[in-house]
Amino acid sequence: MxxxxxxxxxxxxxxxxxxxxxxxxxxxxxxxxxxxxxxxxxxxxxxxxxxxxxxxxxxxxxxxxxxxxxxxxxxxxxxxxxxxxxxxVPLITPARLEDLASVRCLIEGELVRLATQKIEEATLESLREMTAACESAFEKPLDDEQLNITSGLNYQFHFTVYGAAGSDVLLPIVRSLWMQSGPFVRASALVYGRKPSMTAVHHHWALIDALAAGDADASVAALHNDITQSFNLLRDEIAEGALDE
Missing domain, CATH: 1.10.10.10 (Winged helix-like DNA-binding domain superfamily/Winged helix DNA-binding domain)
Incomplete structure (x- = not known):
């Protein structure tokens, strides 16, 4: 014992x-x-x-x-x-581009619509700072370091907007979509880097203006244009043989 x-x-x-x-x-x-x-x-x-x-x-x-x-x-x-x-990591194919683009526009568009009515001025100012920083980053040669910077700022921009929507249900869905499309966004950034006449953040500025005006339809349209522009660049690259499928 x-x-x-x-x-x-x-x-x-x-x-x-x-x-x-x-x-x-x-x-x-x-x-x-x-x-x-x-x-x-x-x-x-x-x-x-x-x-x-x-x-x-x-x-x-x-x-x-x-x-x-x-x-x-x-x-x-x-x-x-x-x-x-x-x-x-999955390959870039036209079918996968189409699928991801359409679903991202659907889900992320709804988050932007919700955010339009809730976003605060301090958040809008943060979005402006992120976009200006991303714009400056794209003006430099896009090596791995710069790609990581632009990708990080792009992620931060979008999820700041989506966080303002206040939807605990939709946000995890968007995270899943971004896990699938992140490598594609990186590929499109490289295309932007080869085409200095194009701007990678034009639609970000348009989205900020629409959010500031409280215009939900214009906000959703700006987001859709942002998503589809990047994916269309990759479609064109595949069609021209510049990007391996």
Missing amino acids: KNVLQADQAVEEKAIPGLGAVARESLQERVYQELARSLMHGVFTAGQVLRMQALADTLQVSIMPVREALARLVSDQALEMMPNRSTR
């Missing part, structure tokens, strides 16, 4: 009240969120094969949480499994 009591006391001395064991899923969730963020920000390119060991080394984790996160992203349709069991 004495030995049992001593054992119980030893356990109690080692335990820290209020502190539970870290679940393995928590690490997998962090890996998943980081990979999802990278996809939405256009860190990965269309067709890029994601090798588990390289990802694990970069994230400084073991293979297991990376494998589980990649499986979730395949389920989200943000990545695809190849016949050899490797995982890659």
Whole structure:
């Protein structure tokens, strides 16, 4: 009996009240969120094969949480499994462009319509600052660093608008759509970089003006023009053979 009591006391001395064991899923969730963020920000390119060991080394984790996160992203349709069991970012194809563009216009357009009636002046000023910064970034050569800057600012701009809508239901849907289209947005940014006569943020300015005026129809139209312009650039590139499908 004495030995049992001593054992119980030893356990109690080692335990820290209020502190539970870290679940393995928590690490997998962090890996998943980081990979999802990278996809939405256009860190990965269309067709890029994601090798588990390289990802694990970069994230400084073991293979297991990376494998589980990649499986979730395949389920989200943000990545695809190849016949050899490797995982890659989906290729850019006309059919996928059409599908993503139409669904993004539908869902994100509704968020913009909701945001038009709720957005505050301080948020509009932040949107102006982001757009000016993105405009300046596009004036520099689009190397990997500049691409990450423009992609990050573009993401921040859109999700600031969508956050103003106040819809907890629609926002996760948009995140899923952005995981799928982030690599395509990165590809379109490269096209903008090769065509200095085109502006990548013209429709952002139009959207800000429409939001400031409280014009929901004009806000939605500006968003649709922003989305379709980028996707149309990629369609043209495919048609001209400048972009591999």
